[in-house]
Each structure stands twice: as structure tokens, then as C-alpha cells.
Amino acid sequence: MRYVILGDIHSNLTAFEAVLADAERRGEVDKLWCVGDIVGYGPDPSQCIQLLRRYEHLCVIGNHDCAAVGLLDISDFNPDAAAACRWTAQQLGQEEQEYLKSLPQRLGEGDFTLVHGSPREPIWEYLLSTASARVNFAYFDSPFCLVGHSHVPLVFEENKESGGCSLLSLSVEVPLKLAEHRLIINPGGVGQPRDGDPRASYAIYDSDDEAIYHYRVPYDVAATQQRMMQHGLPIHLIERLSYGW
Numbered sequence: 001m002r003y004v005i006l007g008d009i010h011s012n013l014t015a016f017e018a019v020l021a022d023a024e025r026r027g028e029v030d031k032l033w034c035v036g037d038i039v040g041y042g043p044d045p046s047q048c049i050q051l052l053r054r055y056e057h058l059c060v061i062g063n064h065d066c067a068a069v070g071l072l073d074i075s076d077f078n079p080d081a082a083a084a085c086r087w088t089a090q091q092l093g094q095e096e097q098e099y100l101k102s103l104p105q106r107l108g109e110g111d112f113t114l115v116h117g118s119p120r121e122p123i124w125e126y127l128l129s130t131a132s133a134r135v136n137f138a139y140f141d142s143p144f145c146l147v148g149h150s151h152v153p154l155v156f157e158e159n160k161e162s163g164g165c166s167l168l169s170l171s172v173e174v175p176l177k178l179a180e181h182r183l184i185i186n187p188g189g190v191g192q193p194r195d196g197d198p199r200a201s202y203a204i205y206d207s208d209d210e211a212i213y214h215y216r217v218p219y220d221v222a223a224t225q226q227r228m229m230q231h232g233l234p235i236h237l238i239e240r241l242s243y244g245w
């Protein structure tokens with residue numbers, strides 16, 4: 001089975017389509033595992049929800065998905081994110097709202113747990129340091145946990161003997177072989193990467209190989225930016241896509 005691991009699509013249909021085309025070019029896609037934030041920031045919230053739903057998939061809810069349907073107070077958002085969120089809320093039809101509201105904070109399949117932020121705090125916590133990742137291994141039972149939220153591709157590996165945890169990079173060159181150590185894995189962001197690389201980021205888990213492959217996909221950033229301009233979305237959100245930040 002081949003599972004496409006992706007998240008933080010953020011209403012960027014052009015990036016999402018590029019990722020799916022890339023995954024399908026590499027082989028048959030059996031299922032999508034989405035770690036949340038389908039919407040927010042970008043110009044195509046409804047279309048991104050509709051495209052995801054055309055695939056067999058699992059998806060957890062992200063903070064932007066919550067905010068778009070009133071499950072979370074946007075006073076916690078910065079002004080640009082809040083403005084994009086208000087615009088997003090106006091674009092969603094009834095059925096799309098119901099779909100977002102139906103998404104759970106946590107899901108599991110096989111050896112994997114899916115959450116948006118962290119297993120300890122699925123909506124809000126960012127896992128960017130080994131200090132925060134280390135304590136989070138106690139908050140899920142499966143061997144592996146998939147997260148999003150930071151939009152940065154990375155892997156934390158638990159070291160049972162020392163009680164510590166190390167940060168590994170998720171490399172395009174070297175597949176991540178799943179072995180005895182428990183892992184927390186972030187595939188990076190599809191629609192708004194934040195690691196200095198503007199290309200869309202995602203991963204594929206191949207259960208036959210017991211390995212995760214990381215990929216970066218160039219997409220037409222200018223096309224997304226142009227639609228954001230047309231909708232009057234904040235300029236800072238438009239510009240950052242050029243830099244992957």
C-alpha cells in the first residue's frame with residue numbers, strides 16, 4: 001500500500017494538485033493521510049476540500065480548519081491569518097463546513113497516529129525542538145506519529161535507552177527506513193512551506209518497503225499569488241510563498 005502523507009494545504013489548490021500529480025506519477029496512490037489545515041491563508045478553500053474528498057483519505061482537523069468553522073476563536077491568530085480566516089469562512093458552503101466540523105483531532109491507522117500540532121496538544125503545539133518532541137512520545141501509543149502545523153519537514157526519533165530524542169532531517173535523497181525506534185514525522189507543508197524552500201513538501205509511506213520517502217514539488221507559485229491578489233488576501237501572505245517562509 002502507498003499512503004500519501006501531506007498537510008498544511010492551506011487552500012493552495014495549485015500546490016495540492018502538483019503534489020497529487022507527482023505522487024501519482026511515482027505509482028498508485030492507495031490513500032491520503034492528511035495532518036490538517038486544509039484551509040486558511042490561500043485562495044481556494046472549497047476546491048481543496050473537494051479535491052481531498054475525491055480520494056480515499058484520513059484527515060485530522062487543524063487550527064485553521066477549526067477557526068474557519070467557528071470552533072476556535074481567531075483572536076489568537078495574527079492579523080493576517082485572522083483576515084484570511086474571515087475570508088475563508090465566507091467562501092465555504094454548508095457541506096464543506098460540515099465536513100471540516102466532522103474532522104477529529106486524532107486518528108490512527110496501523111502503526112500510525114495522525115494529529116495536526118502534537119499528540120499532547122493536537123491543535124496548537126508546534127513540534128520544532130527535541131525538548132518538546134521528547135515529552136510528546138508519551139502521548140501516543142503507536143510506533144509512529146504524523147504531525148503538521150510547523151510546515152517544516154522533520155523527524156524526531158525516540159531513544160528508549162537514554163530517554164532522549166534526536167532530530168533527523170527528512171531527506172529527499174535518503175528514504176526513512178522504519179525500524180525499532182519510535183518516530184514523530186512532519187512531511188512539511190503543501191501550500192505554505194516554511195523551511196526556506198518554496199516547493200511543496202510531502203511524503204509517501206510505502207508499507208511494502210517499510211519506508212517513508214520525502215519529496216519536494218515545484219508548482220506555479222505565481223498562479224496562486226495572482227488568485228490571492230484578486231481576492232484581496234494580505235500581501236504578506238502572498239509574498240511569503242515566493243520564499244517558502
Ligand code: ZN
Pocket residue numbers: 008010037062064149150151
Ligand atoms: Zn498550517
